[in-house]
Amino acid sequence: MARNKEGLILLVDVGPTMHSVLPEIQKVCSLLIQKKLVYSKYDEVGVVVFGTEDTKNDLTKEVGGYEHVTVLQPIKVVDGDLVDVMQQLPRGTVPGDFMDAIVVGMDMLIKKYQETIKGKKRICLITNAMYPIKDPYEGTKEDQVYTIAEQMAAHGMKIDCIVFKGNQIHDTHDSIIKENDMLLSIFSKKTKAKAVRVESSTSLLGALRTRNISPVTIYRGDLELSSTFKIKVWVYKKTSEEKFPTLKKYSDKAPSTDKFATHEIKIDYEYKSVQDPSKVVPPEQRIKGYRYGPQVIPISSAELEAVKFRPEKSVKLLGFTNASNIMRHYYMKDVNIFIADPGNKKAIIAVSALARAMKEMNKVAILRCVWRQGQTNVVIGVLTPNVSENDNIADSFYFNVLPFAEDIREFQFPSFSNLPASVQPNSEQQEAADKLVMMLDLAPAGKEEALRPDFTPNPVLERFYHHLELKSKHPDAAVPPLDATLKRITEPDPEVISQNKLVIDEFRRCFDLKENPKLKKSTRRLLRDRTSGSFGGEVVKNEGRSTDLVTSTSTVKVETIGDSTPVPDFEAMISRRDSPEWVSKAIFGMKNKVFDLVENSYEGDTYPKALECLVALRRGCVIEQEPKQFNNFLHHLYRFCQEKDLSSFCEFLASKDITLITKTEAEDSEIAEGDARSLFVKAEPNSSK
Amino acid sequence: MDMDPDDVFRDEEDDPENDLYQERQASKELLVYLVDASPKMFNITCPGEDQKNESHFHVAVSCIAQFIKVQIINRPYDEIAICFFNTREKKNLQDLNGVYVFNVAEREHLDNLTARFIREFDCVEESFNKLIGSEYGIVSGSRDNSLYNAFWVAQALLRKGSAKTADKRILLLTNEDDPFGNIKGVTKLDMARTTLQRAKDAQDLGISIELLPLSRPNEEFNVSLCYADLIGLDGDDLAQFMPLAGERFEDMKKQLRKRMFKKRKVRRITFMIASGLSIELNTYALIRPTAPGTITWLDSVTNLPLKAERSFICADTGALVQEPPKRFQIYKNEEIKFSTEELSEIKRVSTGSLRLLGFKPLSCLKDYHNLRPSTFVSPSDEEVMGSTCIFIALHRSMIRLKRFAVAFYGSSARPQLVGLVAQDEIVDAGGQLEPPGMHMIYLPYSEDIRLIEELHSETTGNMPSATEDQIQKATALMKRVDLRDFSVCQFANPALQSHYAVVQALALDEDEMPEINDETLPDEEGMARPGIAKALEEFKVSVYGENYDEENENTAQGKANAASKKRKVASEDALVKCAYYDWPKLADDGKLKDLTVQELKYYVTAHKLPVAGKKEALISRILTHMGK
Secondary structure, X not given: OHHHOOEEEEEEEOOHHHHHHHHHHHHHHHHHHHHHHHHOOOOEEEEEEEOOOOOEOHHHHHOOOOOOEEEEEEEEEOOHHHHHHHHOOOOOOOOOOHHHHHHHHHHHHHHHHOOXXXXXXXXXXXXXXXXXXXXXXXXXXXXXXXXHHHHHHHOOEEEEEEEEOOOOOOHHHHHHHHHHHHHHHHHHHHOEEEEEEEOOHHHHHHHOOOOOOOOOOOEEEEEEOOOOOEEEEEEEEOEOOOOOOOOEEOOOOOOOOOOOOOOOEEEEEEEEEOXXXXXXXXXXXXXXXXXXXXXXXXXXXXXXXXXXXXXXXXXXXXXEEEHHHOOHHHOOOOOEEEEEOOOOHHHHHHHHHHHHHHHHHOEEEEEEEEOOOOOOOOEEXXXXXXXXXXXXXXXXXXXXXXXXXXXXXXXXXXXXXXXXXXXXXXXXXXXXXXXXXXHOEOOOOOOOOOOOHHHOOOHHHHHHHHHHHHHHHOOOOOOOOOOHHHHHHHXXXXXXXXXXXXXXXXXXXXXXXXXXXXXXXXXXXXXXOOOOOOHHHHHHHHHHHHHHHHHHHHOOOOOOOOOOOHHHHHHHHHOOOOOOHHXXXXXXXXXXXXXXXXXXXXXXXXXXXXXXHHHHHHHHHHHOOOHHHHHHHHHHHHHHHXXXXXXXXXXXXXXXXXXXXXXXXXXXXXXXXHHOOHHHHHHHHHHHO | OOOOHHHHHOOOOOOHHHHHHHHOEOOEXXXXXXXXXXXXXXXXXXXXXXXXXXXXXXXXXXXXHHXXXXXHHHOOOOEEEEEEEOEOOOEOOOOOXXXXXXXXXXXXXXXXXXXXXHHHHHOOOOOHHHHXXXXXXXXXXXXXXXXXXXXXXXHHHOOOOOOOOEEEEEEEEEOOOOOOOOOOHHHHHHHHHHHHHHHHHHHHOOEEEEEEEOOEOOEOOOHHHOHHHHHOOOHHHHHHHHHHHHHHHHHHHHOOOOOOEOOOOOEEEEEEEEOOEEEEEEEEOOEOOOOOOOEEEEEOOOOOEEEEEEEEEEOOOOOEEOOOOEEEEEEOOEEEEEEHHHHHHHHOOOOOOEEEEEEEEHHHOOOOOOOOOOEEEEEOOOOEEOHHHHHHHHHHHHHHHOEEEEEEEOOOOOOEEEEEEEEOOEEEOOEEEEOOEEEEEEOOOHHHEOOOHHHHOOXXXXXXXXXXXXXXXXXXXXXXXXXXXXXXXXOOOHHHXXXXXXXXXXXXXXXXXXOOOOOOOOOHHHHOOHHHHHHHHHHHHHHHOOOHHHHHHHHHHHHHHHHHHHHHHHHHHHHHHHOOOOHHHHHHOOOHHHOOHHHHHHHHHHOOOOOOOOXXXXXXXXXXXXXX
16 A cells, blocks of 8 residues: 555645635645545645745745745645645735745655655645746746756656636736746646646636546557557546445444444345245355246356357457447447557557547547457447647547447337427527527636536535545534535536526526326426415315324325325324334435425425425424424524525524424423524524625 | 435446336237148248258248247247148147147247247257148138138137237248139138138237248249238238348348347436426436346256345444444544435435536537446426427527537436437438437546546657658548448447357257357458558558568567566576475475465465465465365
8 A cells, every 4th residue: 555655745825816715725635635544544745835924944944035835734644634734724915936835845755755656746736826936046937947847857746737717817917827827838848747727616626636546557458450550559447437435334233342343244145045045055056047038047157157258358440430420329338548558659650640530530440349368248439539739648549338239229209390389399489499508608718618527526525525524523513515616516507597597587488387287186296386375274284184194194104205295194104103213214204305395496486385394394303202303403404594595494484483392392302492493583693694 | 205225325327226127128029920831831942041942841930940049038028829730730729620839848829938949949840740740721622721720729829918018910921822722613712701801800809910921933922812901911012012021031030139128218307497497308228238137046956046135244243233324434543424314415415306507519528528328318298298398499409509418417326417418310211210309428527537648748858749641641541441331239249149149058958059250350351452451551651660560579579578587587486495395294284374475475486376365365275286
């Protein structure tokens, strides 16, 4: 493990113009540290900020200069404190000089590692590069950067620069920004460096690689254009899903005094005869069976081994074809990348010639691949050109797997033109759709493309690590809400929506949606429920009905809370006595239901229904003496509404007199009679804020 | 909302609900083959595959034999019966003359195919004369009508099952275009009429009757003589019938072993276009990798099926535990616990629906923006009327403006950004090639994309790139090696086909393992054609120069030498070191475990055994090698 450890310096610009995005930087940097804690806990990290009032670094002591660069954390093995350091970056007061910071970072790496861990030393610079760097004592700025870059290359350091552009581009700074861009680009010419520019805070979260995975080739060998003409290539994975961490199952059986308890759970499989469950068959006595008609044909693994299809390891060209023959939706899996053997100049040229010719002619190549010797299947796929825009990066190909004849299901669908006239859009509707498709634009000219996969982080992972950190401090911490920056991924950008309000309203006006009258009430779920009649009456009616439903439906054994009749479902579930789990299941289900209703509301249309559910939940919690469940939930719901701009629901609840469960109602409650309303009293000043 | 604890940890792909949809078979088909066994079928021959003359009867029987072998894999739930008519013997429930229903033990006349049935049908010809015998059943002087009887038997067989849930078909194979030819006068008319009536009755019961005629070499099968009325052909259809029938015969023989799936939606989702404006979509899995079928574990002694039972055991105490409610992650040397509810809450970053975020030009959808097979979406008005209209409008706009929609799909397994790419319908003579709708493409997150291009960037100067001339040569090559009509599904998966063939061979006790034709191999012959060979050579020379091969060899050898030299030195070293130890004694005294892994490796390297594995594995390998 330690063999692959990385030494990383985070250089963060905390100057005044950076303050607005520092929260995001804190988030992404702590995520980086957290992932290191989970996946590579021997890595070492140092943190340097620049643009601070103070100065604190070795170089200033040794040679002077390098002002406003502060070493927050000398290089050390990642630990919990580092996460805290990252979450409390100081706010600087002066424009920082990123070149000074880079030199300080290099100096730290050199002093710490000298010649060791070559290629595993990395500097990560986050800045907006809005301020000019100081002129060097001798030579030009460019010369200075060249010298630094060469030094870096000599020590086997990499540098990643993330330049945050923000939306506010000041004309006055244009020349400086250009100069800085030029200076930073020198790094990528001279060393292993990558510079990305991002405009939105969401892309900032995605721009920093939070987990280092050393790439491994899945194939090294010949790309055979024919039996006589071969090109040496290496194949890597280009995309591969970063999975949600696999959590271990927890066992609480070990006594609490046992300090060395692993708390792990082993899973044991036993194979039993279907006809005689008491008979256990040892695993080696099993044999695989495959269906053939109604029978199962046993095939021993030896037999299977002997007759298995075993092609030779090779990658062969089948031919070229027009790019339009391969539709995008036929891509089957994650993507591979073919690069020429980096040490083989001729191969690089051959790949380059093919890629460029393919791009020019709009052709793709079809390949047959067997990546490893002993592989029992072949892969047919399409090679598409990836012509590099950068002089020092070689051309390459992307490779996507295509389906076989057996993988395609030929389902027939009605042709749109054959559908009745009533579902054909008229010209007005078509125009509204055209406008919507044009105007709801995520890649406007002159601006950064929003939600580019390359810069869009996975909100679930971010949230998991955030919660993990919270739990490490308070084991009972609630799941944190999705923060606003990440919401730009899961929900439309309010800015885009408000800019295009006219277009959207027009679209909404042109099309008419109604629920299908032929459907039974119970299956309706998509359209908002319009509750008729006065709201109060509805609740009373429900209460009256629900009490006898408890007895009647409990025989049916309700197991989930449905969409059509949540209240009776809940009451049936909570009163089931065949297992103690039902109470918690019912409460859990009802909570989710309330969230669903509130979250999916449009201008408050689902609030009454949510209230019904909430009333029922409260009553259930009083009966079952589970006041905490309800009280915590109400707090949680309240916070949730505040975060999601749904404070109108809180007001609605306050107006309908929903209170916490008090001590008089349930013994376990910690809420005194007078405090029952405390939540919403507090709500008023908060929501006006 | 009921949360299944496992649900949270499951991938969308191995969702049991999905499996259910995937494994479900197409609605079943009940099929009766009526094979004419009259002497004429045996007498008349036609040139077979290897230029030998084969009887029509042989052609018909071998075609059915081949077809049922495919059918048992493609549609195992179909029920089949095979009847011969114009036979000497009779075997049918109605006890009608001249009709023989072929069957094997433990099987109803019309039933699922079984290995035994297929196996015995394969050799039906050998014993045909002895057991069944051929005899033309329509002769003057007797009132017997074997064709009429055959229809009657077939119809009676097909009485099973309702017409709603099953397709019922009769497939008639014959070379006699005028079955009543040797009958004269009123009897002929009468026989033709009753036979026609019998056929019509069957058709009224929802049974379709199809004819596969076999033509004599110099005399075409004349459909209009008798069968046109019977199967309801007229006008254009009649003219088209013969050529199409020939094609069908070929198709039946060549059919690919491919599991058939019934069209059904994976799930119904809401597509939220703007707040308060949601339409209803159905998703379908049109493209999914086909696995070689589910494995049923059997007891190798009894061949009876087994079931797996899972139990959870506490690693510390060895106690049996129920499905544990909590999971944990080691973080900062502590165990951080999560409940299933918390984990599902973490994953609930959005409601379960599909939410429109905006549109982008198609050029923004890069080739590497892919993770999984796409999912097809099609609108539905079942619950929300007007969905289809909105969908069509957006679909047209997106195609016209060359844009795709970006949306967030909040599925519980993996909430993810998706691209919706509109696909226009493509139809050709054979039917619909591409259905109209949108394909949902699962986009990667930045964490899922690896930066490989930069990995080997050149730091000392520019990367070499191709010259105009080299690109020209590559272009010329591309024009030569052009797969003009390439379509993605033209290849059968050789691994899957060979698996099916193996299962079939074992099920039918076939003597030799079948050879599978691997269609995916490049066309070596085509590549060697002078035009292509020349283009290849020119491109090769322009890139590699005239005498590249040697250089290539040298560099390759240089590398290999270094590696192999190292290995050689290591093994020689091991040989020497290995001699220092008295291995048999160590083994006998059980002292092997006292040696280090390094020391143990001397032995395995010296004896050319695999060096991988843990210490225990090494020791056991050494012991096995010494024969202990």
